[in-house]
Amino acid sequence: MEYVESAGARIPKLGFGTFQLDDDNARDMVRTALEAGYRHIDTAQMYGNETGVGRGIADAGVPREDIWLTTKVWVDRFRDGDLQRSVRESLGRLGVDSVDLLLLHWPNRDVPLGETIGALNDVRDQGLARHIGVSNFPVALVREAEGLSAAPLVTDQVEYHPYLSQAPLLEALRERGMALTAYCPLGQGGVLNDGTIAAIARDHDCTPAQVILRWHYQQPGVVAIPRSRRAEHVRANFDILGFSLSDEEMRRISGLARADGRVVNPAGLAPEWDNAG
Ligand SMILES: NC(=O)c1ccc[n+]([C@@H]2O[C@H](COP(=O)([O-])OP(=O)(O)OC[C@H]3O[C@@H](n4cnc5c(N)ncnc54)[C@H](OP(=O)(O)O)[C@@H]3O)[C@@H](O)[C@H]2O)c1
Structure with missing residues (x-):
């Protein structure tokens, strides 16, 4: 497994996402993922499954220090004091003393960014999170957040x-030495039936999901966190280290990008996104 290194953080390039898994599912699938070799688990306060994720980690018996564990603060806990309390609650549910990475889940313009970034730094200073970062921040907001943060932000x-x-x-994240963590790496399943991906998968005798995750894996600075509630998919998605895509295949896959490709765009939360360019 390769890692993306950012300001002392060493993030496994392939992780396991847990969105839409309830506590029982999350417990089973996190254990399955850790047994399959994953060492990076992604959850969030909003997913309502931190308890299940924590139990899955305990069940697997993998030493805590070998696992990169991320959670995210929901936007209604962004006030100074409340953010710190919410993280203590998360740690209680997860059954751990600290997380490796704590993210702001979405921007929230109703709370001054400086106040929220200050609270995020406080959590880090207290040792409750080893590293901090953001999620769903376009370039302008990353720049603003970075200017307000005493500690480095390691990913968006x-x-x-x-x-x-x-x-x-x-490009902006690479310039800053920050990782891009890819959520919905499979487009929530929507990219799996693509003809170009299917053809490349046939050539490598692998599955479309493996081709897509390999495409992420080969990009410098990129981490991917696919999710599944099926053990065979969880295991297969981790089995991408035994083949590689050519430069030409990488370009063909990147060439599939389209203007209406975004899947997650919640009204009231989504910022003004960067032009895809
Ligand atoms: N920061 C944010 O705002 C944010 C937003 C969304 C997601 N996330 C994070 O990113 C993670 C991944 O995103 P996601 O869960 O939305 O979508 P995703 O990983 O792109 O896609 C998940 C879907 O793909 C299917 N799938 C997975 N592996 C497969 C395989 N090998 N063959 C066929 N189908 C397969 C799953 O079905 P099966 O269960 O049947 O396998 C599921 O329907 C989340 O779990 C979460 O941790 C973060």
């Missing part, structure tokens, strides 16, 4: 898959 977690270019954001 955003939607990224073959149907959605993130070229301008990826």
